[in-house]
Amino acid sequence: PRIVDFKNVSKVYHPGTRNEFTSIRDISFHIEDTPDVGEFIGILGPSGCGKSTVLRLIAGLAPHFPATTGEVLVHGQPVEGPGPDRGFVFQDYANFPHRTVLENVGFGLECAHVPDKERIERANEWIAKVGLDPKKDGGKYPHQLSGGMNQRVAIARTLIMHPRIILMDEPFGALDPGTRQNMQDLLVKLWRELEATVFFVTHDVSEAVYLGDRVFIFSPSPGTIVHQLAVMPPDR
Ligand code: ADP
Ligand code: ADP
Secondary structure (H helix, E strand, O other), rough: OOEEEEEEEEEOOOOOOOOOOOEEEEEEEEOOOOOOOOOOEEOOOOOOHHHHHHHHHOOOOOOOOOOOEEEEEEEEEOOOOEEEEEEOOOOOOOOOOOHHHHHHHHHHHHHOOOHHHHHHHHHHHHHHHOOOHHHHHHOOHHHHHOHHHHHHHHHHHHHHOOOEEEEEOOOOOOOOOHHHHHHHHHHHHHHHHHOOOOEEEEEHHHHHHHHHOEEEEEEOOOOOEEEEOOOOOOOO
């Protein structure tokens, strides 16, 4: 069984007008579902080549969703919109500014009507899992946190829902090198624990090769996969 399947997928904006613009062209690939830990896919390419487009087609998120031509299948079914089986992590964290860390991390459970006591317990567990202190940090607001701490909150907020597919759009692009290394190691640990499949967009070659089992290398715009690199995983 395939967890993600792209069949000749293209995205064209403003077709038939003088602003017509092809963002990705004829992308095909597939990722097998595995009984244990899923594959970690790095997506590498220059700015504007369509990396976010590919992630958002899997996530079912506008403005890149839906594709213009071709098929995007998740678990063999056409993607029809966002769903809890796919979690997204943005470069700019996208935490809710008027919610505390605890309320941000518990947001998905709140939407799922999980009772207060269980929600708070599970949210505190995830706050700790991403290296924050439930007592000291749980009541803080996003503007009181560093970039690295905000991205930890965002990762907890997404992974607490146990998505089978984790979609990450340059999640560490705004962090300093030391923080970045810590976050990479945290991500590897959580990915193994959740046994999820990860798509990780970056324009940093060493990050893609360090993290990815396989790296898709995109051409400049209009993006297409020009090379798939199987990486011998380092001793992470
Ligand atoms: P990347 O993530 O590799 O930087 P994107 O997937 O964000 O690339 O974008 C691919 C291309 O599509 C870019 O050149 C961008 O300018 C273009 N694009 C993105 N959204 C739109 C849109 N709504 N209308 C027209 N062009 C767009
Ligand atoms: P890039 O500059 O590489 O395209 P960005 O981080 O600017 O990457 O954004 C990638 C895509 O994610 C864009 O289409 C943008 O609209 C979307 N995006 C960024 N932040 C958010 C957010 N907080 N909520 C929803 N969508 C977002």
